[in-house]
Amino acid sequence: MxxxxxxxxxxxxxxxxxxxxxxxxxxxxxxxxxxxxxxxxxxxxINIWERLLDSESLLLSGLLLSLIISLITAILSVSLGFATSEVIYKSRYKNTLLLSAYFPYVLSPVVLALLLQVYFVKAGLSGSLIGVIVALFMIVYPYSVLFFVGYWNENLINMKQLVRTLGGNKFSAWTKVVIPVSKPVISLCFFQCFIIAWFEFGLTNLLGVGKVKTLPVQIYMYIQEANPYYAAVASCLMIAPPLFLLFINRRWMSESIKFSPLR
Amino acid sequence: MKKKILISFFLVITVVPVLAGLIYAFLYSLGITGVISKGLTFSYWKEILYSSGFFLSLFYSLIIGAITIFISFFIAYFIYPFFINGSGKGQLIMFIPLSIPPMVWAFYHYLMFSGAGFISRLSYHLGLISNPGEFPVLVNDNFGTIVILTHVVMAFPFFTLYFIRIHNSEKIDRLTTLAKNFGASDSEVSWRVRLPIIFLKSRVLLILYLVFVAGSYEVPLLLGSQSPRMITVFTLEKMQRFDLYDKPVAYGAAFLYAIVVLIIVLFSLKRSFRTDEGRV
Amino acid sequence: MLKVTNISKNYSGVEVLKNISFDLQVNKTLSILGKSGGGKTTLLKIIAGLLRQDSGEILFDNINISEKAPELRKVVYLYQEPLLFPHLTVRGNLEFPLKLNKTLSKDMIKRKAEEMAEELSIADQLDKHPGQLSGGQSQRVNFGRALLASPRLLLLDEPFGNLDAQTRASMQTFYKKVEEEHQITSIFVTHDLKEALIMGDRYGFLENGKIREYSSLAEMQKDSITGLQNEINFWKELEG
Known part of the structure; x- marks a missing residue:
């Protein structure tokens, strides 16, 4: 029973x-x-789907734009986050530094965008692709740091040092041991960073001033226009890449909770 | 040298922008800076504190967050044991809802629960209603019903996965056996052993997630009520109005909200760091 | 010859090493005995170049290596755990230091690794991953990998600490044999008195950041601080 x-x-x-x-x-x-x-x-x-093949389709450009933004943000955040996290893991001020990483991450992204808006306008970043990437990086990079700080451990540090005494330089310690050993975790972090950037609506909409039409911005736009069929196609396009990455990472997924910053 | 560069870079990305944003917002709300600045004035703050509806929005957002967490916690608490053993596919499926963007969840629930939505049609065919107008208002209602539902479907899978992890790391299986050896019944084990452990170990996560839900934007924007509004919607609306005199109020609201979040995060994480260190 | 002179190290105001000086002849093993937290690991890491000393210098054959990067010292530091690289097979682990040396051909690398595996009696394990090996086998691969880096000095930081008593004893014998065959110069750190005696040619006792050196067992026995005499007395009493 x-x-x-x-x-x-x-x-x-x-x-x-x-x-x-x-x-x-x-x-x-x-x-x-x-x-x-x-x-x-x-x-x-299936007209809307067929229109995706049209090079002038807004949905297609939204998909590519979202992919470019999320990929660049995730790649930058993962690489810089991994390097930074080692230094923070070893730092005497680890907890204080971590607190400062939690803050931009927990604060609502759209409010963060509102606080930053004036500086983005002054720097000429408002309404631009680079501006959106920079703003997303400010949320995703701290997340990546938090993720990797939870991953670093004495064994990994010792392994890295072992490479040095075996005759390898700093570069080979990273490329031949640290990165290959951490591949699953890097892959997971990439997945999560990609997802945060991929999902973001409020921040992109505000700092992109409606000019950077990523998929979530378009879905919102179609719903406002009472055009649910376009919104549905855009939704499918939004679900597919994360599910694909989930499939790639399936073997390591359950491990990911261990390193989640929301611990 | 490399260390200093990386730490400086980290601080430049995490602390500097937030701090600079907060300072600007504070100065703007005091009338010291901005296009309509006429020198120091507390009138905007009076409005924020007494008449703008800021506190109602903040309170409403935190309540929505708290209800979401409460429901998701118990769903996850009751279902996680089903997924502990097995091939891991069950756990993998829990990641699917986490891979669906909040915007899509919101859209989906809109299609499900609006007047002409799926549930309304189902009710029609079951003879419960005779036209869409009779269907209860669930989308954009004052209780935030669908906002809560949308957050729950995203939160409970995450909590489930998290509780599985706590269950394993805290060796709850062994503690259960031990408690049963002492004569505890199944329900006593659940309420007196499992629940307290899971709750204590996840309380920081719960608080952070509450803050997270309270600060969500697209879900209440699409599905939330107009009055009261969630804090993010409230702030953004003030900001995007044509009335320039609403901008300082928006900045003040953003500032105050950020400070409240900062205090909650500092308080909960400091405690969590202290217990972590104690354990070492 | 290794010459360590006046090495000192502070950690947030606590003096972990105080003017440590000692010499070590080529092909000899210095056993350093000391309690946990006595600064043994810090000393080894400074010699390996993984930590920086506050003062003092390290000379190898009269050349100052104190400021050299770890990879240029030819000093291999072995941890308590074998730390085999989990993404590589046993073969990959053994070939690892050889591949860092860009002058060797692929065939040469392969041959050297196989010869080493043969010597360490792990030739049948070459295609396994570290997770499939026993504790003793992992430690053999660890030694093999270190030897293939052709170090001038091997630093062993309680390498058998995690092994059960039986494997530990067999590994001690095994290491002594390898050490003689390869004419290794090494510093062996342990908190186990018996192990220190078995492994060393010379002995050191590290306590409160200071080292005392003994060139023979008798000398060490005379110094009451090492506790060696007490240990001997205990066993004699037990024998009755």
């Missing part, structure tokens, strides 16, 4: 989790979903 209850609960949870993805995808294939039809989604219409 108990086992059955467990299985039923599991199935229920899985459905709650998986249903939205399937539903949004099906929804994106139709238009004119008139009340009170439930599963008869209206007219089958």
């Amino acid at each position: 108990k086992v059955e209850f467990r299985n039923v609960s599991k199935v229920l949870i899985y459905s709650v989790i998986v249903f939205p993805i399937i539903w949004i995808f099906i929804f994106s294939l139709f238009t004119n979903w008139a009340f009170p039809s439930i599963f008869g989604f209206g007219e089958f219409n």
Whole structure:
């Protein structure tokens, strides 16, 4: 009886989790979903999907823009975060430094953007791709530092030193041991950094002044325009890359909670 | 040398911008800087503190956060044991909701729960309503029902994964056996052993997550009520209004909100760092 | 010859090493005995170049190496854990220091690693990953990897500390044999009196940041601070 209850609960949870993805995808294939039809989604219409192939499509450019922004932010944050985290891990002031990393990360990004807006305008970064990347970096980099500080340990430091006494220089200590050994963790951190940048709406919208039309900005725009079918296609485009990265990282995912800054 | 460069870089990214932003916001709210600046005045602060609805928004946001955390905590607490053993696929599935952007969750719940949404149609076919107007207002309602629901679907999988980790690291299985040897029943083990451990070990996470939910933006923007508004929506609306005299109020609200967050984070993390050090 | 002169080191106001000086002849092993937290690891890391001393110098064959980067000293420091690189097989671990030396050909690297594995009786483990090895096997690979770096000096920081008593004894015998065959100069740090006696040609006793040196067992026995005489008395009493 108990086992059955467990299985039923599991199935229920899985459905709650998986249903939205399937539903949004099906929804994106139709238009004119008139009340009170439930599963008869209206007219089958993959026009919006087809328009993705058009080089002038806003959705396509949004997808590429989001990918570029998130990839650059994640690559910069992971590489600089990993290097910084070692120094902080070894520092006498580790906890104080970590506190300062938590703050921009916990503070609402849109409020952070509001506080920074004036400086971005003065620096000519407002409304530009670089501006959005710089602002995202200010949230994602501290996250990456927090993530990696939780990962560094004495064994890894000792291994790095061992390479030196075996005849390797600082560079080979990183490239031949630290990075290969930490590959799963780097991959996980990359995934999470990418996701934070990929998800961000408020900050991008405010500092991008509506000019940097990433996918979340577009979804909001389509909902405001009462155009749920475009929003659904944009939503599918937003779900796909994280799920792809999740699939790549599947073997290490459960480990990731160990290093999560929200500990 | 490399150390100093990296630490300086870290501080330049984390501390300097926030500090500079806070100073500017504070000066703006005092009328010292900005386009409408006429010198030091406390009138904007009077408005923030007494008439703007700032505290209502802040309180509302924290309540929404607290309810979200409460519900997600108990869902996760009751379901995590199902996923401890097994192939790990169950745990992997828990990552799926975390991979869906809040904006998409908000959109999905909008399609589900709005007047002409999925649930409304289902109710129609079940004979519960005869037209969309009869469907209860769930989206943009004052209770933040769907805002809470949206946050819960994102929070409970994360908590579930986190509790699994606590369960393993705190050796709760062994403690359970021990408690049972002392004569504890299943429910006594759950309420007197498992729950206190999970709660104590996750309380900093819970507080940080509460702050996180309270500071969320896109979900209340799409699904939240107009009055009261969540703090981020409140602040941004003030900022984006045409009335220039609302800007200092927006800056003051952002400043005050940031200070409240800072105090909560400092207080909870300092405690957590202290216990961490104590354990070593 | 290794010559360590007046090495001192402070950690936030605490003097961990106080004017440490000693000499070590080539092909000899200096066993340093001392309690945990007595500064043994700090001393070894300073010699290896992994930590910087506050004052004093280290000379190797009359050349001052105090300021040299660790990779230029030809001093290998071995930790208590074998620290085999988990992303590499046993072969990869053994070949690691050889590959850092860009002058060796691929065949040469392969041959040297295989010869070493043969010598250490781990030839059948070459394609395994570190996680599949026993404690003793891991420590053998660790030694092999260190020897393939052709060090002038080997620093061993309680290398058998994590092994069970039986494996520990066999590893001590094994290491003595390897040490003789390869004519290694080494400093062996331990808190185990018996191990210090087995491993060393000369002995040191490190306490409160100061070192006392003894050229023979008898000399060490005479100094009551080492506790060697007490230990001997204890065992004699037990024998009755």
